[in-house]
Amino acid sequence: MKKFKTLNKNTLEEGFRYLAKKETAFKRILEEKNYNIAPFSKKSGFEGLIALIVEQQLSVASAKAIFNRLKKIVTPFEPEEFLKVDDREFKEAGLSKQKIDYCNGIAEMIKKKELNLNELSKKDDSEVISELIKIRGIGEWTAQCYLMACLKRIDAWPSSDLGLIVAIQRLKGMQERPDYLTIEKIAEPWSPFRTVAALILWSTYDKE
Secondary structure, three states: OOOOOEOOHHHHHHHHHHHHHHOHHHHHHHHHOOOOOOOOOOOOOHHHHHHHHHHOOOOHHHHHHHHHHHHHHOOOOOHHHHHHOOHHHHHHOOOOHHHHHHHHHHHHHHHOOOOOHHHHHHOOHHHHHHHHOOOOOOOHHHHHHHHHHHOOEOOOOOOOOHHHHHHHHHHOOOOOOOOHHHHHHHHHHHOOOHHHHHHHHHHHHOOO
């Protein structure tokens, strides 16, 4: 089975060294923070994917509060248990109707064996993205974040993330928010450690 380089203490430090050479601003941020950058980590599989759907277009704090309420309703946090819960309970927990539909759809696919999230760990980044974006409710951002947070891949890049866009705008002293293509181009030299670059950038955005 093909082994993929994943984020751990060693690869994180390797990423810091690589990016500090590529981008002087990263070196400054890392030194300011004493190289103490929080990872973005979630369980792989159903729980992690649902957590990311909850986070879509919400602040980190709001999403965390909603997901903690979901975890009290769904125990254990498995697709079969999720499908037993009445939609009204999810709504009361703060989940929108649209997201309830998305999450139920994913739980159904796993139950019917139409989706096997465990298999994704054996696939390369581009295959994971193309598999995930076929699923209703999952776009590029969620797929890239799954790569990053759940599979711990080191070169994921959720370029539509507002936090990254604002952080890059500040980093590069841009008058206006950069568009998708500009963000992609700026991040090219940061590969193969774009996950680490995202963590550094988020650390500057979350501060404010």
